[in-house]
Amino acid sequence: MSNRKLKYYLIQALAGAALLVIGFCMMRFTSSITANFAMMLGGTLGLSGLIGFFVNRSVYTPEEKDRMTRQESIESRDERNIKIQEKSAWLTQRAMSVVLCICVVVVTFVLPFNLSVIIIMWGLLIANFLLPYIFAVVYAKKF
Amino acid sequence: MKNRLEELRKEHGLRQEGLADALEVSRQTIGALENGRYNPSILLAFKIARFFDMPIEEIFIYEEDPGNEQS
Numbered sequence: 311m312s313n314r315k316l317k318y319y320l321i322q323a324l325a326g327a328a329l330l331v332i333g334f335c336m337m338r339f340t341s342s343i344t345a346n347f348a349m350m351l352g353g354t355l356g357l358s359g360l361i362g363f364f365v366n367r368s369v370y371t372p373e374e375k376d377r378m379t380r381q382e383s384i385e386s387r388d389e390r391n392i393k394i395q396e397k398s399a400w401l402t403q404r405a406m407s408v409v410l411c412i413c414v415v416v417v418t419f420v421l422p423f424n425l426s427v428i429i430i431m432w433g434l435l436i437a438n439f440l441l442p443y444i445f446a447v448v449y450a451k452k453f
Numbered sequence: 454m455k456n457r458l459e460e461l462r463k464e465h466g467l468r469q470e471g472l473a474d475a476l477e478v479s480r481q482t483i484g485a486l487e488n489g490r491y492n493p494s495i496l497l498a499f500k501i502a503r504f505f506d507m508p509i510e511e512i513f514i515y516e517e518d519p520g521n522e523q524s
Contacts, residue, residue, distance in 0.1 A: 384473075389494050390482040 319363035326356025403442075410435050455514040459487040461505050476500050 329352030336345040370378065385391060414431045417423040462472050462483075469487075473480040478497065485491035493501065493513075502509045 384477055385479055387477070388479045388482055389497060390485060390491055391479065 316363060316367060319359050319366060321359075323356050323359030323363060326352045326354070326359055328352070330356060403438075407438055410438055454492050455489060455516060456486060457512055457514075458483070458501065461507075461512065462487075465505070472504075475504055 329348055331352070333345050333348030333350075333352055336348055410431075414435050417431050418428050462469070467475075469480050469483045473483045476483075476497070482491065486493060498509050498513060502512055505512065
């Protein structure tokens with residue numbers, strides 16, 4: 311959906327809201343029928359404008375869909391994006407290692423946990439440090 | 454590493470979006486390359502060189518200064 315058409319729905323919603331406010335203010339000064347009519351009209355306009363805006367925002371033309379699919383494909387294969395993802399994954403792994411270490415210390419020495427929980431946590435910690443080396447050996451042979 | 458990407462793009466009358474489309478990378482990658490924040494892979498460097506029909510070394514200027522080397 312083009313931005314221009316969406317703008318119309320937004321203007322309609324704003325006009326409806328304005329009419330609703332005007333109707334509300336009119337209730338104090340004029341007959342209740344006119345005020346009620348203004349409020350009813352404002353509410354209908356505003357609601358239909360909002361519905362139109364949100365419904366049409368999710369509708370795309372075939373050309374727009376094609377362009378979006380192509381853009382998504384480019385973004386997923388983009389080498390800079392891949393590098394950013396790799397670096398953030400590496401940083402996350404480092405941060406989670408610290409968290410895991412703290413958890414292991416807590417379950418082993420601070421809180422009275424079941425032995426099986428402690429063993430599982432130690433296993434996870436060892437795997438966390440061993441797996442990168444195993445993958446490094448595997449990939450070193452591949453490349 | 455410095456590059457002449459922005460200069461060449463402007464010479465060819467292209468916008469970042471157009472160059473990104475032609476090289477099949479994101480517009481942000483072109484921006485990062487032009488600002489020197491990102492060094493391309495050898496494949497992308499070849500693609501850029503082929504696109505502008507120039508040798509790589511005329512587009513990317515290698516400066517031997519490890520202190521300022523960016524990843």
